[in-house]
Amino acid sequence: MTFTPHVEEQSKAVLSWKHLTVRSKRSPEKALLKDLSGNITGGFWSLMGPSGSGKSTLVNTLACRLTPGMWFEGEIRLNGRMYCLHDLKCMSGYVMQDDLMNGALTVWETLFYAGELRLPHDMTVEHRRERVEESIVEMGIGHVRDVVVGDSLHKGISGGERKRLAVAMELITHPVLLFLDEPTSGLDSVTALSLCSKLKSLAASGRTTVICTIHQPQSKLFALFDNLILLKAGEIVYLGPAGKAVSFFEKAGFPCPPMTNPADHLMDVITPELGEDADIAKAKGDRLKKYFTPKVVDLHAGSDRPAMPMRQLIPWPKQFHVLFRRSLQEHRRKWVQVATQILNSILMSILIGFVFYRIGDSQASISVRQAVLFFCVINQGIFASLETINSFPSERALTLRERAAGTYNVSAYFLAKTATDTLFQLLPPVVFSAIVYHLVGLQDTPEKFWVFTGFMILCQLSATSLATMVSCVARTTDLSVVVLPLFIEIGRLFGGYFLPPAQLPLYFSWLYALSYVKYTYVGIAQNELSGLKFTCLPSELVDAACPISSGEEVIKRLGLDFITRDQAAGILILLVVICRVVAYLGLRFIKW
Numbered sequence: 001m002t003f004t005p006h007v008e009e010q011s012k013a014v015l016s017w018k019h020l021t022v023r024s025k026r027s028p029e030k031a032l033l034k035d036l037s038g039n040i041t042g043g044f045w046s047l048m049g050p051s052g053s054g055k056s057t058l059v060n061t062l063a064c065r066l067t068p069g070m071w072f073e074g075e076i077r078l079n080g081r082m083y084c085l086h087d088l089k090c091m092s093g094y095v096m097q098d099d100l101m102n103g104a105l106t107v108w109e110t111l112f113y114a115g116e117l118r119l120p121h122d123m124t125v126e127h128r129r130e131r132v133e134e135s136i137v138e139m140g141i142g143h144v145r146d147v148v149v150g151d152s153l154h155k156g157i158s159g160g161e162r163k164r165l166a167v168a169m170e171l172i173t174h175p176v177l178l179f180l181d182e183p184t185s186g187l188d189s190v191t192a193l194s195l196c197s198k199l200k201s202l203a204a205s206g207r208t209t210v211i212c213t214i215h216q217p218q219s220k221l222f223a224l225f226d227n228l229i230l231l232k233a234g235e236i237v238y239l240g241p242a243g244k245a246v247s248f249f250e251k252a253g254f255p256c257p258p259m260t261n262p263a264d265h266l267m268d269v270i271t272p273e274l275g276e277d278a279d280i281a282k283a284k285g286d287r288l289k290k291y292f293t294p295k296v297v298d299l300h301a302g303s304d305r306p307a308m309p310m311r312q313l314i315p316w317p318k319q320f321h322v323l324f325r326r327s328l329q330e331h332r333r334k335w336v337q338v339a340t341q342i343l344n345s346i347l348m349s350i351l352i353g354f355v356f357y358r359i360g361d362s363q364a365s366i367s368v369r370q371a372v373l374f375f376c377v378i379n380q381g382i383f384a385s386l387e388t389i390n391s392f393p394s395e396r397a398l399t400l401r402e403r404a405a406g407t408y409n410v411s412a413y414f415l416a417k418t419a420t421d422t423l424f425q426l427l428p429p430v431v432f433s434a435i436v437y438h439l440v441g442l443q444d445t446p447e448k449f450w451v452f453t454g455f456m457i458l459c460q461l462s463a464t465s466l467a468t469m470v471s472c473v474a475r476t477t478d479l480s481v482v483v484l485p486l487f488i489e490i491g492r493l494f495g496g497y498f499l500p501p502a503q504l505p506l507y508f509s510w511l512y513a514l515s516y517v518k519y520t521y522v523g524i525a526q527n528e529l530s531g532l533k534f535t536c537l538p539s540e541l542v543d544a545a546c547p548i549s550s551g552e553e554v555i556k557r558l559g560l561d562f563i564t565r566d567q568a569a570g571i572l573i574l575l576v577v578i579c580r581v582v583a584y585l586g587l588r589f590i591k592w
């Protein structure tokens with residue numbers, strides 16, 4: 001038994017709760033936590049109980065992170081005062097089961113950026129780096145400091161190292177409270193024990209009170225806990241020193257058999273067996289409850305402790321600067337994706353270029369010219385937008401997590417992301433235009449070439465902004481892949497090629513107003529056709545004249561002159577801005 005009262009005395013935080021009941025909108029009549037009272041002082045606390053007993057719900061309630069649709073009744077206090085998520089952000093850390101991280105960064109970079117974003121602005125660079133090094137040492141991850149974290153597709157650090165990194169990220173700010181949801185899940189017994197030993201040392205130092213949920217710890221691991229809260233079907237059946245739990249169970253008539261892991265024994269007693277009679281299971285619970293006398297909870301406990309250190313967000317320009325650098329770093333590491341996009345552009349432009357090679361200026365070239373221009377538009381931005389809807393939802397989840405930890409303002413993150421995305425999206429359309437323009441033989445003047453390229457860039461930005469907007473509002477990849485094609489197809493249908501803009505039905509005007517395809521097509525068609533002269537074969541002459549002799553005639557016939565080229569560019573810029581603003585609002589206000 002390793003009960004350490006001195007740690008409790010020197011702990012800076014006391015969490016108390018009284019008559020705590022948690023319900024959810026899904027089934028409001030059934031309480032998920034039932035009238036719980038208790039308090040947490042310093043040391044290493046573990047919350048144990050069968051699956052579904054309410055461990056995560058209790059931790060989330062105390063950490064002010066209940067999911068939307070859940071609420072609590074009763075009182076919770078931190079050092080005798082009511083508190084909210086904002087107060088906790090300043091002085092606590094929270095490690096969730098699914099340790100979402102930036103797979104492209106190394107361990108050191110992950111901690112460095114966490115430090116840059118979360119440590120006080122007035123802290124010196126040296127001091128911030130010291131904190132990073134300190135966290136690395138505390139969690140014993142120095143041997144992988146330069147290894148990338150990795151993700152499901154790219155192997156990086158191991159599961160145990162990832163967990164330790166997740167804890168190290170929280171330790172950087174020296175939190176007074178550290179909440180962990182199942183920190184040992186998915187780890188082998190040696191790695192789990194090593195992680196918990198580190199947590200134990202941290203708690204024993206008195207700097208941080210550690211509260212973690214855990215399923216069924218091995219005996220060596222169980223021996224590390226100072227205190228234990230046992231939950232059964234939303235009720236506390238034991239709260240007190242972990243080392244005294246076994247004797248408490250013995251008194252209640254459940255002696256621990258010799259050579260049995262105490263944690264296994266406690267769990268065996270409180271977990272209903274498969275097919276066990278409900279009355280027998282209830283009787284066991286009632287017997288434990290009869291012996292367990294809940295502590296009289298003083299909600300004012302800890303009010304004499306010094307005020308919690310308050311942490312402010314770093315200034316907005318610094319947030320932007322750090323997030324911009326981090327995003328640049330990620331893009332650089334994801335060079336395969338950037339290279340693939342450029343390769344796609346090269347391949348597609350060569351294909352289009354040779355299919356429509358040197359189209360010339362004959363009468364037949366008029367319809368071919370429209371086809372090739374339209375194809376360039378619909379091809380542009382498709383690969384990048386697919387990449388966006390594939391990757392952004394997981395990035396969004398990480399952003400939600402970082403915001404909940406009080407790391408930065410969404411606006412700083414979103415602007416930094418928009419800036420780096422835009423930078424990396426410039427090259428593919430330029431490469432595409434340089435090849436396709438000359439192979440197809442479009443009007444050979446530098447001005448016309450750069451206007452064409454400019455429209456291709458705007459088209460790419462519109463498509464990816466649309467995809468970002470869809471991802472931010474639809475939230476998941478599953479939903480985004482259904483919604484985005486709908487927008488893209490509508491864009492194509494009303495793109496002005498299948499039906500000239502002038503003939504598009506008025507009642508659909510609100511739909512084709514949103515078509516980035518239409519404005520890009522009109523822009524590059526006007527650019528290409530203006531000043532172009534068409535020739536005729538003798539057999540094509542009508543009344544000794546060419547049926548169509550100039551590009552301006554084509555523009556008129558197809559009704560492409562309903563706006564000017566510059567207006568089309570302006571509308572595309574406006575579409576990009578609107579999509580980005582909606583995406584920002586989605587990211588800012590949809591938090592689940």
Ligand SMILES: Nc1ncnc2c1ncn2[C@@H]1O[C@H](COP(=O)(O)OP(=O)(O)OP(=O)(O)O)[C@@H](O)[C@H]1O
Nearest residue numbers: 024026032050051052053054055056057058067070
């Ligand atoms: N958002 C929610 N809405 C409704 N019920 C929920 C919600 N989240 C959890 N529950 C229910 O609350 C109960 C407690 O869930 P909780 O996740 O806290 O249990 P747990 O002890 O942490 O389980 P596990 O060990 O399996 O993670 C379960 O019955 C669960 O189905």
